[in-house]
Amino acid sequence: MKVLGLVVEYNPFHNGHFYHLSHSKEIVNPDVTVAVMSGNFVQRGEPAIVEKFARAKAALEQGVDLVLELPVVYSLQDAGGFATGSIWTLDHVGVTDVVFGSETDDIDLMKAVSKVLIKEPEHYQDLLKKHLKTGHSFPNARKYALRDFIHTENAALSHRIEEIGSSNNILGVEYLRAIQEIKSKMIPHSMRRVGASYTDEEHRGEFSSATAIRRLIQNGNIESASQTMPKESLDIILREIRCGRGPVFKEDVESFFISFFRLLSREDYCRYYGFVEGLDARFQECSIEGSLEGFLHCVKSKRFTLSRIRRLMYYPIFRFTDDLIRRSNELGPQYIRILGFNEKGRTYLSNIKHSTNIPIIATASLWRKVVDKSLKDEMKIDVDLLEAQLKRDFTAVRFYSSLYKYPESRARGSDLLSQIVYHRQER
Amino acid sequence: MKVLGLVVEYNPFHNGHFYHLSHSKEIVNPDVTVAVMSGNFVQRGEPAIVEKFARAKAALEQGVDLVLELPVVYSLQDAGGFATGSIWTLDHVGVTDVVFGSETDDIDLMKAVSKVLIKEPEHYQDLLKKHLKTGHSFPNARKYALRDFIHTENAALSHRIEEIGSSNNILGVEYLRAIQEIKSKMIPHSMRRVGASYTDEEHRGEFSSATAIRRLIQNGNIESASQTMPKESLDIILREIRCGRGPVFKEDVESFFISFFRLLSREDYCRYYGFVEGLDARFQECSIEGSLEGFLHCVKSKRFTLSRIRRLMYYPIFRFTDDLIRRSNELGPQYIRILGFNEKGRTYLSNIKHSTNIPIIATASLWRKVVDKSLKDEMKIDVDLLEAQLKRDFTAVRFYSSLYKYPESRARGSDLLSQIVYHRQER
Numbered sequence: 119m120k121v122l123g124l125v126v127e128y129n130p131f132h133n134g135h136f137y138h139l140s141h142s143k144e145i146v147n148p149d150v151t152v153a154v155m156s157g158n159f160v161q162r163g164e165p166a167i168v169e170k171f172a173r174a175k176a177a178l179e180q181g182v183d184l185v186l187e188l189p190v191v192y193s194l195q196d197a198g199g200f201a202t203g204s205i206w207t208l209d210h211v212g213v214t215d216v217v218f219g220s221e222t223d224d225i226d227l228m229k230a231v232s233k234v235l236i237k238e239p240e241h242y243q244d245l246l247k248k249h250l251k252t253g254h255s256f257p258n259a260r261k262y263a264l265r266d267f268i269h270t271e272n273a274a275l276s277h278r279i280e281e282i283g284s285s286n287n288i289l290g291v292e293y294l295r296a297i298q299e300i301k302s303k304m305i306p307h308s309m310r311r312v313g314a315s316y317t318d319e320e321h322r323g324e325f326s327s328a329t330a331i332r333r334l335i336q337n338g339n340i341e342s343a344s345q346t347m348p349k350e351s352l353d354i355i356l357r358e359i360r361c362g363r364g365p366v367f368k369e370d371v372e373s374f375f376i377s378f379f380r381l382l383s384r385e386d387y388c389r390y391y392g393f394v395e396g397l398d399a400r401f402q403e404c405s406i407e408g409s410l411e412g413f414l415h416c417v418k419s420k421r422f423t424l425s426r427i428r429r430l431m432y433y434p435i436f437r438f439t440d441d442l443i444r445r446s447n448e449l450g451p452q453y454i455r456i457l458g459f460n461e462k463g464r465t466y467l468s469n470i471k472h473s474t475n476i477p478i479i480a481t482a483s484l485w486r487k488v489v490d491k492s493l494k495d496e497m498k499i500d501v502d503l504l505e506a507q508l509k510r511d512f513t514a515v516r517f518y519s520s521l522y523k524y525p526e527s528r529a530r531g532s533d534l535l536s537q538i539v540y541h542r543q544e545r
Numbered sequence: 546m547k548v549l550g551l552v553v554e555y556n557p558f559h560n561g562h563f564y565h566l567s568h569s570k571e572i573v574n575p576d577v578t579v580a581v582m583s584g585n586f587v588q589r590g591e592p593a594i595v596e597k598f599a600r601a602k603a604a605l606e607q608g609v610d611l612v613l614e615l616p617v618v619y620s621l622q623d624a625g626g627f628a629t630g631s632i633w634t635l636d637h638v639g640v641t642d643v644v645f646g647s648e649t650d651d652i653d654l655m656k657a658v659s660k661v662l663i664k665e666p667e668h669y670q671d672l673l674k675k676h677l678k679t680g681h682s683f684p685n686a687r688k689y690a691l692r693d694f695i696h697t698e699n700a701a702l703s704h705r706i707e708e709i710g711s712s713n714n715i716l717g718v719e720y721l722r723a724i725q726e727i728k729s730k731m732i733p734h735s736m737r738r739v740g741a742s743y744t745d746e747e748h749r750g751e752f753s754s755a756t757a758i759r760r761l762i763q764n765g766n767i768e769s770a771s772q773t774m775p776k777e778s779l780d781i782i783l784r785e786i787r788c789g790r791g792p793v794f795k796e797d798v799e800s801f802f803i804s805f806f807r808l809l810s811r812e813d814y815c816r817y818y819g820f821v822e823g824l825d826a827r828f829q830e831c832s833i834e835g836s837l838e839g840f841l842h843c844v845k846s847k848r849f850t851l852s853r854i855r856r857l858m859y860y861p862i863f864r865f866t867d868d869l870i871r872r873s874n875e876l877g878p879q880y881i882r883i884l885g886f887n888e889k890g891r892t893y894l895s896n897i898k899h900s901t902n903i904p905i906i907a908t909a910s911l912w913r914k915v916v917d918k919s920l921k922d923e924m925k926i927d928v929d930l931l932e933a934q935l936k937r938d939f940t941a942v943r944f945y946s947s948l949y950k951y952p953e954s955r956a957r958g959s960d961l962l963s964q965i966v967y968h969r970q971e972r
Binding site: 373374376377378380381405406407408409412435436513516517520521522524525526527528529530531532 | 800801803804805807808832833834835836839862863940943944947948949951952953954955956957958959
């Protein structure tokens with residue numbers, strides 16, 4: 119049996135995603151397709167444009183059979199943590215093949231690089247330290263260290279290594295690393311992306327980036343947006359907007375952050391993961407800035423990339439302590455959270471239900487019952503960690519819905535009131 | 546030498562305040578007039594309409610000689626804590642006479658009642674418990690217990706006790722209690738208020754309430770507002786608005802509170818003062834409400850008054866722990882903070898400087914130097930408590946300015962950059 123796995127954010131689901139989904143199916147020819155998707159906060163360190171169940175519905179309508187939630191403790195991490203959480207989730211539900219998009223389809227190169235990341239040979243470590251010492255950010259120092267290392271150790275790959283720096287390629291390498299580290303039997307496939315780079319902010323017609331599409335929607339340019347995404351996908355967003363649930367943009371958290379950061383001291387920041395090398399002091403000093411833009415540029419330096427700072431901003435909010443993130447990356451997600459399925463996905467799920475070794479949570483409000491049953495079934499889960507991870511997903515939903523424009527919509531925003539999406543008509 | 550002391554909020558300074566100030570001077574005939582004023586957050590549990598230095602300037606223009614800040618740990622407390630902090634501050638600077646407004650000028654009655662509050666005779670305690678048991682809020686239970694107690698113990702006052710319930714009278718009683726408790730030699734005078742009750746929301750012409758005036762300004766009805774307050778006082782507000790500093794209304798904290806409360810658990814609330822009798826659970830459950838109005842009415846019950854809840858909302862924000870509030874009420878303010886003075890006030894201050902027994906802070910950024918000198922001079926201050934109180938004033942300023950509409954104004958909002966007001970022309 120072939121089970122295709124995809125790691126997605128669908129923020130929102132657009133033509134590029136459709137192409138990736140269809141082409142992945144062509145490569146793997148799966149019996150069932152599973153996507154693990156970021157919840158209400160995505161890896162760029164931003165709220166998603168619409169909430170997770172709406173985005174899961176869009177995925178189901180386009181041919182995904184089962185949509186799982188990537189817990190927020192992973193979705194707001196760097197490429198490494200994001201990949202760890204995603205691959206682990208897919209592995210737990212028996213995915214046989216994962217297809218990821220990248221700027222290159224040179225999977226041999228990516229595998230070679232991921233091996234370096236896992237083994238961390240002494241020479242590589244020295245190179246990494248050297249580049250970090252000159253003040254580079256971690257992603258850049260790593261890129262240069264990998265380049266130098268491959269140049270000396272593997273002449274055959276040497277001329278191809280320059281490609282590895284782009285963010286999608288780094289994610290690909292991290293997927294490969296995660297697959298090896300958790301000893302998954304999953305087969306990785308790499309697929310060349312189409313259309314605009316995902317950070318490209320310009321509208322590029324049919325294959326515009328998610329960033330550009332969000333901007334179109336923000337500016338009310340629905341006509342242009344409709345060219346960039348399946349009709350059903352846009353309809354879902356428009357329905358969400360009519361119901362007062364979003365759209366939520368990164369600007370909508372601005373005033374909260376400005377006020378919130380002014381209440382925190384250096385000691386507060388230090389309690390959370392990633393506030394190292396003086397970032398606690400920088401956050402505290404920059405909290406006097408009057409805009410998020412000003413804040414980000416005040417904190418930013420050669421050493422700290424903007425996207426890292428954007429993600430870190432959420433760590434005090436969702437209380438990502440050192441302990442939480444370290445244990446999450448070491449032990450993986452402690453539950454599978456269903457966002458939606460079609461009949462095929464439902465059937466698949468009930469078939470594997472008894473062979474998974476972490477609890478599957480469909481109705482959030484019943485999570486404690488599910489966990490108790492899992493303990494009776496002697497699943498090896500860390501209940502404290504499970505609760506810590508899951509409660510942060512709940513908090514993320516409550517916080518996300520507090521950003522809605524209308525009090526009535528805000529008031530209904532709770533994961534405990536939510537129902538998973540069942541998509542009736544299959545494609 | 547006569548030193549008149551006033552406890553004020555001037556939110557904003559209006560004709561009623563002017564009347565109170567002039568009439569107080571007539572009663573006491575002082576050499577110098579000192580006001581202790583709430584900073585950026587007032588006792589109703591709201592941000593002030595404009596920041597403290599602007600309000601201090603208004604006071605100086607109308608004839609106050611010296612304006613001191615009531616630390617936020619007192620300004621956001623109930624009548625008891627508010628009075629304790631205010632009276633203690635006035636006593637520290639040698640105030641000989643305090644005049645407070647009340648609905649009655651029956652100071653004998655108020656003294657009798659304050660004695661009951663200090664001594665808490667057993668019979669009174671029983672009556673208080675009885676009324677609390679029936680579910681009344683503390684202010685109401687206290688009112689009924691005092692009434693019953695006075696009825697049986699002091700027949701002469703019996704028919705006058707009904708008056709004691711109104712909030713200004715309760716404040717008056719608390720001032721008297723504080724004076725007795727800290728063994729101050731200050732002479733209290735009570736003065737009947739003029740014009741509208743301070744919670745009256747309607748515009749009542751010349752003597753409108755501060756609440757009504759804030760609403761006029763909020764609605765842009767500057768013409769009507771100008772009838773209710775001295776011209777200079779309105780000019781200051783208009784200048785502040787032109788500079789982008791305010792006006793700040795209670796609605797401006799709404800979205801922050803809605804988001805912030807969703808991040809807190811019952812355990813979080815329990816760390817702060819006043820979250821007793823299930824208020825932690827109520828706050829947590831009600832955080833799902835979509836508006837502040839909805840939240841307040843969700844938390845409210847016969848037992849908890851709206852104004853108590855409004856104040857409590859700020860306790861997790863400013864971290865008013867049990868320990869902080871208890872020690873603050875036991876030891877009093879640990880510093881005198883100057884907001885402004887005229888020449889007379891400045892001279893007075895330099896005369897008493899060597900006889901006060903807590904440090905006087907004029908330039909906030911130099912606070913540590915002032916404290917070090919005070920310790921050398923062997924002042925008996927609790928430095929930990931001083932720092933805890935003062936840092937909350939700093940936080941209050943940072944948080945307050947984050948509520949401004951324009952990023953440029955928000956960015957300058959720090960107590961450490963502020964300068965006290967020196968008012969040149971005297972009246």
